[in-house]
Amino acid sequence: MKQFFKFVLATIVGLVFATIILILILVGIVASASSDKSVTVESNSVLNISIDHAITERTPNNPLAGLSIFGFDTDKSLGLNDILANIKKAKTDENIKGIYLSESYMLSGQATTEEIRKALIDFKKSGKFIVAYAEVYTQSFYYLASVADKVYINPKGIFDFSGFSSQITFLKGALDKLGVEVQVIKVGTYKSAVEPYILTKMSDANREQVTSYMGSLYDYYLKGIATSRHLNADTLRDIANNLKIQYPEDALKYKLVDGLKYKDEILNDLKDRTGISHKKDVNSVSIDDYTKSESANKADEGSSDRRVAIIYASGEISGGDGDDNSIGSDKISAALRKVRLDSKVKAVVLRVNSPGGSSLASAVIWREVVLTKKAKPIIVSMGDYAASGGYYIACAADSIIAEPNTITGSxxxxxxxxxxxxxxxxxxxxxxxxxxxGKYSDLGDISRPLTPEEHMILQTQINRGYDEFTKAVADGRHKTQPYINSIGQGRVWTGTQALKLGLVDRLGNINDAIVCAAKKANVKDYKVVAYPEQKSLFKSFGSGISAKMKIQAIQAELGENFKYYEQIKAVQSMMRTPQARMPYSITIK
Structure with a gap:
């Protein structure tokens, strides 16, 4: 027995010692990361923009970003807020002579890309140059690069210009083989989120809506490139339809690029533009590091007594707190209450980037928007998505601003x-x-089919939810409920289409929404403050890192099949409560 206690005591001491060492290591890493000195931008520098990560609405609060901890590499990802802020600061930074857009795999929605593209167009008003270069041009990156003064491609490179495509994975055949029947209760002819589980191909209604909004997205895409490159949109459409660009020289022939160059030639071009000798390196600062530069940190903060609050609502909607990449009704509701009661906050911008989710959670947030509107101006800025539940939480605002290629409605x-x-x-x-x-004690039991009576009960509940949804939209948009029903039915629209239908008030970006909110509140000198407060590293470290490691391990194992894993996870969440959710995600290569 004495030996047993000796081993137990030794184990406890060992665990305590290991824990202390781990804490000291983490404290050291955090101290090292947080003590990074400001980056000094040399004169005649180039801002290098290369984005190879999913762009979140705002930069995560993670001082360990980019570091390797115990063999685990933490992501270094800049949010849209800092990307836009850095481009804006570079416009007036005397040390920055121009922007170098280097090869990027744009893992972002089209509205996010549009925000960055508009910021680059605004940057060009300074008279500074933008040069774009890549070995591989995806259609998304080319849309961004097309605003550059000069667009170059590697002579052996790849240029994709083939048009948009959208594909849905249907699981009914697999479910039939497994003996699983998916019972659907819905309202909306176009509410096609359930189709992958009950059909083997797109319904006629779904094909109609996808054809419509994909056409709208593509029209806007071609128009943007045509304007920047001084080309005809119909000519671009013909080039894509007939796949006339298969090699870099084809892109040059049809004037989508300005030249074929190797990387060393591009570097010499940048040296010439910035007055640097060919024998020296280009003075370059990455957009990530530029966030820490003194020039980038100099900003007119405005009056702290007059604030415009931005509440970021990004991701799928559910109950609870959520996190930086999901919308928890409790957390967003608390943020709305906080700014509503804060006398220093004069106006609110609700930034919505969501495909929807729980209809109950959406209704909870909607209520807080209604109350906030009674207290002070609230403007909605739509990102890539503001659909279904995402539109539900937006519809009560004073004004709704969307990008032309925002996906909304549903x-x-x-x-x-x-x-x-x-x-x-x-x-x-x-x-x-x-x-x-009781007769209905086991309602919802997955081991048996619904009875006709049970199906009717659930359908009545869904009908009531839809009636409340359309009434909320009708009240918020000052339309009749029958009209909202006619353009509702689960149908997806682009921002351009939604403007014509009256679902949004104008087209614009997040800065337009901030200006609109301030104007409506009649304030000029103001400070912009972001909500909800982001968790500190130590509050989110354990759960965040372990969850991320788990996801990365699954991604590494499944590769391109990871999307099916995500689809299964989505099904699990759909079974919990009635959903106000977009039919599917949209990916433009």
Whole structure:
């Protein structure tokens, strides 16, 4: 027994010692990371913009970003807020002579890309240059690069200009083989989020809406490139339709690029533009490091007694707190209450970038928007998505501003409930039996199909949810409920289409929304403050790092099939509560 206690004591001491060492290591890393000196931008420098990560609405609060901790590499990702701020600061920074747009794999939605593109167009008003170069031009990156004064491609490079495509994965065949029936209760002819589980191809209604909004997105894409490159949009459409660009020299022939150059030639071009000898290196600062530069940190903060609050609502909507990449109704509601009661906050911008989610959570946030509107101006700025539940939380605002290529609308509600009786009974040989005290005590049991009465009960609930949704939109947009129903039905629209329908008030970016909010509150000298407050490193370190490691491990194992894992996770969340959610994600290569 003495030996046993000796080992126990030694183990406890060892664990305590290891914990202390771990804490000291983490404190050292944090101290080192947080003590980074400001980056000095040399004269005649170039701002190098290369973005190879998913662009979040705002930069994560992570002082360990970019460091390797115990073999785990933490992401160094700049949010849209800092990307836009850095481009704006570079415009007036006398040390920055121009921007070098280098090869980027734009892992962002089209509205996010549009925000950056507009910031670059504004930067050019300074008279400074923008040069773009890549070995591989994806369509998304080329849309960004097309604003440059000069666009170059490697002579052996790849230039994709083939048009947009959208693909949906249908799981019904696989579910049939497994003996799983997905029972659907929905409102909305175009509410097609359930189609992958009950059909093997797109419904006619879904094909109609996808064709419509994809056409709208593509028209805007071609128009933007045509304007920047002084070309005809119909000519560009013909080039893409007939795949006339297959090699770099084709891109030069059709004037989509200005030259074929190797990297060393580009570097010499940048040296010439900045007055640097060819024998020296280009004075370059990355957009990540530029955030820490003194010039980038010099800003007119405005009066702290007059504030415009930006509340970031990004990701899928659910109950609870959520995180930086999801919308928790509790957290966003608390942020709305906080700014509503703060006398220093004169106006609010609700930045919505969401495909929707829980209809209940969406309604909870909507209520707080209604109350905030009664107290002070609230303007919605739409990002890549503000659809279904994302539109629900936006519709009560004083004014809604969207990008032309924002995906919005999708006003509809659905619920799904799997019937796994055949899987359990026929495939696995598992049966169930039990006792219940009421006729509907086991409503929602996945081991059996819904009865007609149960299906009617759920359909009535979904109908009521849709009625409340359309009424909220009608009240917020000053339209009749029958009109909202006619453009609702779960149909997805682009920002351009939504403007014509009256679902949004104007087209513009987040800065336009800030200016609009300040003007409506009649304030000129103001400070912009972001909400909700981001968690500190130590509050989110354990759960955040372990969750990220788990996701990265799954991504590494599944590769391109990771999207199917995400689809399964989405199905799990759909089964919890009725959903006001977009049909699917949209990816433009």
């Amino acid at each position: 006003i509809g509600i659905f619920a799904i409930l799997p019937n796994m009786q055949k899987l359990f009974n026929d495939k696995l040989g598992v049966t169930f039996d039990g006792v219940k005290t």
